[in-house]
Amino acid sequence: MEKAFLILEDGSVYEGKAYGARKEVISEIVFNTSMTGYLEVLTDPSYAGQAVIMTYPLIGNYGICLEDMESERAWPDAFIAREFARMPSNFRCDMGIEEFLLKYDIPGIEGLDTRALTKKLRECGTMNGLITTNENFNLDEILPKLKEYKPTGVVKKVTCKEKYELKGDGYKVALLDFGAKKNIARSLNERGCNVTVYPALTKAEDIIATNPDGIMLSNGPGDPKECVEIIEELKKLYNTDIPIFAICLGHQLMALANGADTHKMKYGHRGANHPVKDLRNGRVYISSQNHGYVVDDEKMDKNIAEPAFVNVNDKTNEGLRYVGKNIFTVQFHPEACPGPKDSGVLFDEFIKMMEDKKNA
Numbered sequence: 001m002e003k004a005f006l007i008l009e010d011g012s013v014y015e016g017k018a019y020g021a022r023k024e025v026i027s028e029i030v031f032n033t034s035m036t037g038y039l040e041v042l043t044d045p046s047y048a049g050q051a052v053i054m055t056y057p058l059i060g061n062y063g064i065c066l067e068d069m070e071s072e073r074a075w076p077d078a079f080i081a082r083e084f085a086r087m088p089s090n091f092r093c094d095m096g097i098e099e100f101l102l103k104y105d106i107p108g109i110e111g112l113d114t115r116a117l118t119k120k121l122r123e124c125g126t127m128n129g130l131i132t133t134n135e136n137f138n139l140d141e142i143l144p145k146l147k148e149y150k151p152t153g154v155v156k157k158v159t160c161k162e163k164y165e166l167k168g169d170g171y172k173v174a175l176l177d178f179g180a181k182k183n184i185a186r187s188l189n190e191r192g193c194n195v196t197v198y199p200a201l202t203k204a205e206d207i208i209a210t211n212p213d214g215i216m217l218s219n220g221p222g223d224p225k226e227c228v229e230i231i232e233e234l235k236k237l238y239n240t241d242i243p244i245f246a247i248c249l250g251h252q253l254m255a256l257a258n259g260a261d262t263h264k265m266k267y268g269h270r271g272a273n274h275p276v277k278d279l280r281n282g283r284v285y286i287s288s289q290n291h292g293y294v295v296d297d298e299k300m301d302k303n304i305a306e307p308a309f310v311n312v313n314d315k316t317n318e319g320l321r322y323v324g325k326n327i328f329t330v331q332f333h334p335e336a337c338p339g340p341k342d343s344g345v346l347f348d349e350f351i352k353m354m355e356d357k358k359n360a
């Protein structure tokens with residue numbers, strides 16, 4: 001077995017075995033605590049520019065079911081687990097995880113201590129790292145490069161190139177694709193919506209001109225503050241009376257468009273069991289999450305938006321309701337995939353919002 005190394009920005013080195021593609025990459029190293037759903041993690045475009053460590057020790061047991069992909073390809077720069085399954089067992093399985101990683105040229109490492117690694121990232125915060133099979137690495141050369149790295153231009157990389165449509169007889173929804181997981185469009189389409197998916201840099205005027213019943217802003221990769229052009233367009237969408245629902249990056253961008261600030265969290269939320277509390281009724285949903293940035297809700301003008309959800313573990317903001325507007329946005333993932341479907345009802349709330357607006 002060929003050796004592979006993960007070298008972190010602080011100079012620590014973890015040795016494991018090479019798996020998947022043989023390729024040297026520098027990336028932001030993040031961990032995900034989901035016990036299943038590795039294919040959905042691999043195909044979530046929000047991971048572009050990052051390498052993912054799965055904390056669950058055995059990954060790949062049920063193989064890869066291509067039908068369950070959340071986008072057209074796999075996005076992480078690298079994929080790391082304690083052990084990858086050699087003999088997947090599942091009647092829907094199309095291929096094993098190694099074949100899938102090779103197909104998208106993604107290097108993997110297994111056999112390293114993912115628990116120690118996760119503890120390290122929790123204590124020191126998210127770090128950049130190098131994944132390599134070169135045993136003769138030189139830390140003096142590598143560490144300055146690691147400190148410099150920042151994923152940039154990632155939304156442009158992952159968004160669709162052309163608009164496309166999912167036909168439905170119900171409400172007409174314009175979905176802005178900042179790196180959308182497929183289950184967002186599917187969740188709307190299942191509720192009858194006719195969904196038109198637009199590239200991230202579509203002008204607000206072009207969307208407003210189609211007279212949609214509602215606008216959906218998707219999840220996506222990278223630092224929200226980098227998306228300056230999109231934020232400008234969202235200001236214009238805010239000024240219409242079209243109902244808007246936003247998830248994750250969409251939520252952060254709408255907040256930035258309205259004078260809020262965002263910051264990078266110490267190590268983010270990535271997993272399938274994050275409790276979020278609905279501040280209207282105290283109800284707690286167990287949610288699927290994948291984000292490294294968060295909206296500073298204390299700095300948000302309360303006349304513009306009020307906190308709608310809070311994370312029960314660390315009290316960070318998980319959603320906003322815009323005052324006097326048909327707009328609500330969430331930091332977590334009601335579309336699940338992977339993870340619990342508890343908060344899928346929020347799509348029904350969005351439908352209700354469009355209905356009320358139409359009947360007004």
Ligand SMILES: NC(=O)CC[C@H](N)C(=O)O
Pocket residue numbers: 046218219220221222223224247248249250290291292293294
């Ligand atoms: N899933 C997402 O939309 C992530 C949003 C943003 N890239 C973050 O990490 O916070």
